[in-house]
Amino acid sequence: MDPLFVKTINDNTMKKITIVLFMMVFVTPMLKSQDDYIPSKENLENREWFQDAKFGLFVHWGVYSILGNGEWVMNNTEIPIKQYEKLPGFFYPVNYDPAEWVKMVKDAGMKYIVITSKHHDGFAMFDSKVSDYNIVDRTPYGKDVLKMLADECHKQDIKLFFYYSHLDWHHPDFYAGGRTGGDYTGRGKERDFPAYLDYMNAQLKELLTGYGEISGIWFDGIWDNRNADWQLEKTYRMIHELQPGCLVGNNHHVVPYDGEDFQMFEKDLPGKNTTGWASDQSVSRLPLETCETVSGNGSWGFNIYDKKTKSPEDLIRYLVKAAGYNSNFLLNVGPMPDGNIRPEHINVLETMGTWMSQYGETIYGTRGGPFEPRPWGVSTQKDNKIYVHILNWNDPALVLPPIPQKIQAAKIFDTGENVKVTQDKDKILLEFPARHPSQIDMVIELKI
Numbered sequence: 001m002d003p004l005f006v007k008t009i010n011d012n013t014m015k016k017i018t019i020v021l022f023m024m025v026f027v028t029p030m031l032k033s034q035d036d037y038i039p040s041k042e043n044l045e046n047r048e049w050f051q052d053a054k055f056g057l058f059v060h061w062g063v064y065s066i067l068g069n070g071e072w073v074m075n076n077t078e079i080p081i082k083q084y085e086k087l088p089g090f091f092y093p094v095n096y097d098p099a100e101w102v103k104m105v106k107d108a109g110m111k112y113i114v115i116t117s118k119h120h121d122g123f124a125m126f127d128s129k130v131s132d133y134n135i136v137d138r139t140p141y142g143k144d145v146l147k148m149l150a151d152e153c154h155k156q157d158i159k160l161f162f163y164y165s166h167l168d169w170h171h172p173d174f175y176a177g178g179r180t181g182g183d184y185t186g187r188g189k190e191r192d193f194p195a196y197l198d199y200m201n202a203q204l205k206e207l208l209t210g211y212g213e214i215s216g217i218w219f220d221g222i223w224d225n226r227n228a229d230w231q232l233e234k235t236y237r238m239i240h241e242l243q244p245g246c247l248v249g250n251n252h253h254v255v256p257y258d259g260e261d262f263q264m265f266e267k268d269l270p271g272k273n274t275t276g277w278a279s280d281q282s283v284s285r286l287p288l289e290t291c292e293t294v295s296g297n298g299s300w301g302f303n304i305y306d307k308k309t310k311s312p313e314d315l316i317r318y319l320v321k322a323a324g325y326n327s328n329f330l331l332n333v334g335p336m337p338d339g340n341i342r343p344e345h346i347n348v349l350e351t352m353g354t355w356m357s358q359y360g361e362t363i364y365g366t367r368g369g370p371f372e373p374r375p376w377g378v379s380t381q382k383d384n385k386i387y388v389h390i391l392n393w394n395d396p397a398l399v400l401p402p403i404p405q406k407i408q409a410a411k412i413f414d415t416g417e418n419v420k421v422t423q424d425k426d427k428i429l430l431e432f433p434a435r436h437p438s439q440i441d442m443v444i445e446l447k448i
Helices: 001-006 011-036 041-055 063-067 098-107 144-156 193-209 233-243 314-323 341-360
Strands: 055-058 112-116 160-166 216-220 247-251 263-266 290-293 327-333 377-382 385-390 397-400 409-412 420-423 427-430 443-448
Touching: 001 327, 041 247, 041 327, 098 112, 098 144, 098 341, 112 144, 112 193, 112 216, 112 327, 160 193, 193 216, 193 233, 233 247, 247 263, 290 314, 314 327, 314 341, 314 377, 314 385, 327 341, 341 443, 385 397
Parallel strands: 055 112, 055 327, 112 160, 160 216, 216 247, 263 290, 290 327
Antiparallel strands: 377 385, 385 443, 397 427, 409 443, 420 427
16 A cells, blocks of 8 residues: 555544454454354254253262362362372272163163263373373273263163363373463473364364264363463364264353354353353353252362252252253262262252152253243243243242233143133233142143
């Protein structure tokens, strides 16, 4: 451009040109990449299955279980790598029985399992060939617990997802400039982050080629520094090429990135931010999932200091609310180092399974209903049936906003007792027997 001409352009015009150039150079490629990912037929079918499933088991299990202080013990107590590397030598889960785990999942009414293949401590709970820092090479147990679980899941028709941590406090080349895994680890200053990402992708390839059908990869850890170059597009493309139906989700607490197939919310219902972690996260149109742990003190891994397990009643209400928010509920247990799951946690799952065997019709295969979640409860819907879940309302009548469809019949779901309905253009009035305060969930079935 002629310098004399540039001088004649006023500042406002220059600002406009700068903005246009920025859009052409930076934004246009971003928009293009957003359109590059087209989910496969298998992927879309699995998304539909995932939304119908509604209830899954999360499992946090690793060598950190030996210390009985949660999955973050390495970072929280600043254990250097050389000391932490002694833990695998004590890991011998003599009571691990994957058939019993999967049966427990089925009895609880759960449809899938998400298990930690590698957590932030960097230890692989599978037979990795790209590193000997794994359960087969470093523990006296010497068996691939994930292969055993995968075989059992396939046998008993339970879908399997692998959790994999982007964050790695052990690998010598990991460096994303985050807040965790600092100098206490004893790693050197010279690190090759792209080399670490190649290592990560190599482990993911192992998981996706050696364990049969894997229904999803559940990522975690990039929240430690979302500005690092994680090369997500490359990783996601590899996953979808290896297993087109595999669903990809990432617990990064922001709007989903291109290539992701479902959106998760940690310790929160979709659209909420009670944790303070998700101020930049909004609810997408992808399938949704909320995760919570059964542990009373919030630990995901085994914690011997946990003195109070969440009640099955509260967790059932959480499951119902999640469904009303059009979301799955992923409930976590942290097995003990011997492979047993705490009896009190098993009891919770058994109680939830009993409830689901009676009320599962109002949860499985549903989507969020036409009535927005309110303090009284939520609604779910499947075909021409709306289920009004009354969780916190003891009066014998409830006013709901209007819907365009005509309500043909209304009844208490479990007893079949008729409910009186008054419907006009402004409201719907339901009159029913008073809910007892101790009742977990009074479900009213509306047929439209």
